[in-house]
Amino acid sequence: MQDLQKFFADTVETVDAELDRLIPSETEEPTTLHQAMRWSVFGGGKRFRPILIFAVGKTFGARDSWLVRTAAAIEMIHTYSLIHDDLPSMDDDDMRRGRATCHKKFGEATAILTGDALQALAFKTIAEDEDLKPEVRVRLLSEIATAAGSPDGMVGGQQMDLEAEGRQVAAGGIDRIHELKTGALIRFAAIAGAIIAGGTEGEIRVISDYGADLGRLFQITDDLLDVTQTSDILGKTAKKDIAARKATYPSIIGISDAVELAEGIHARAISVLSSLDHSHELLTEIAGFILSRKY
């Protein structure tokens, strides 16, 4: 577990240094936009998706330098989605990671453009990654664009989530929303590590299953944290899912069933890894970490 903490810290340091290199300087025009990009990206995120791509990539023997730009790109997509999600017409949230959301600090128009610029920069980053062959880059770009868009990705899930607010949603419906809204990008982070490392198609399929389960696990524990933790610990408004009458696992199946569901998915995520020839201790530890996470 101490090794895991060190792996997390090292990865965050590597990825943050790359994000700092990639995102335009605060002194470059238009300065407000670039300040807003940095405000949102360097706002104390956990970097879970970058950590996952590094964990899978290293499991399959990739070097840090092959992984770091795709990891930065995933974090840009994730950050842009949070900025747009927090907007007044969406979740209308003033606080994120313990400080003002992008639109509260820079205004709504700039926040919209900040998200738009981060999305474009994510694709630019992978397209220009000279450590990867063009064939690998176009595969990553195809996968990340699918995972970020609609109908099979994040934006599709956000729209479904929007339409589900205040409505009765079945457990099947919520699975699909989360599979798209958060699962698709997490699954992409996992397979990206295997693709970059040159994993076989069979290995990529195993990692895809693992990544999909990790995404489910992440969402259920996120929903649980929303009802069990305070705003102080989360660094964002707690209980807001309830206030917004959002479809969440605890609200549909109850807290104890949601915990049981998380444990079942965790067990499945780990067992799927056993078919790999590679040592996969790091991936097992990460699944355990998400199951028991407190923030």
Next chain:
Amino acid sequence: MQDLQKFFADTVETVDAELDRLIPSETEEPTTLHQAMRWSVFGGGKRFRPILIFAVGKTFGARDSWLVRTAAAIEMIHTYSLIHDDLPSMDDDDMRRGRATCHKKFGEATAILTGDALQALAFKTIAEDEDLKPEVRVRLLSEIATAAGSPDGMVGGQQMDLEAEGRQVAAGGIDRIHELKTGALIRFAAIAGAIIAGGTEGEIRVISDYGADLGRLFQITDDLLDVTQTSDILGKTAKKDIAARKATYPSIIGISDAVELAEGIHARAISVLSSLDHSHELLTEIAGFILSRKY
């Protein structure tokens, strides 16, 4: 000129058929999002950027099938930028191309997500274009992401435009805003045709200069149309630049000087083409068309 009209009509037909194939069906979940994507993309746009990539591509000998997906991708980026530009916190426009803007018809949250989904789909479309070699795809993706983002592209220009509203802007400042806000994507459309057709780096540079001038010409005539035409003809709110105290060429240098500037840029755009070995009648005609356009 009759041939030019036929070339325009044929290109629009080809590109629209591809857009129809690429954008998720209105019956696919989330249906509202896909309806909104189609509402905005099939809203009577002139398809100027797709026409430009076809014109350059055919000048350099490319087949339609090599050009059509990149052309569709450019139109998706352009459409997403209009959707976000029309939002209440941005230009707050109710009418576009003679009908309700995306947020007026589908609500603000859906409009934000519609733009986001179109941007992702644009990159996916090029990444998955099997008619082009991976090397060509990553070059196009790098160029379009740069042209769409910040500091060297569209979003950077939109932010500068936002900050310039109601402020005194020098002619140099407005050049830079327009170079980024509309010029970068138009220049990309031009060079994309040459890149796809396998033009030399020297040819791509000539086309880049031509495309940059065409972008300037397009913006100046756009500004002029805003003050000289009615809303009926434009299909959008006329005189809104004046109402918003936007920095435009007519407002800074006056109408007659703006017309003269347009004529000078038109002459330069045409003269630059003379260094090409290829017959470039189509590109000359397009420059003439933009200079004298009425809508």
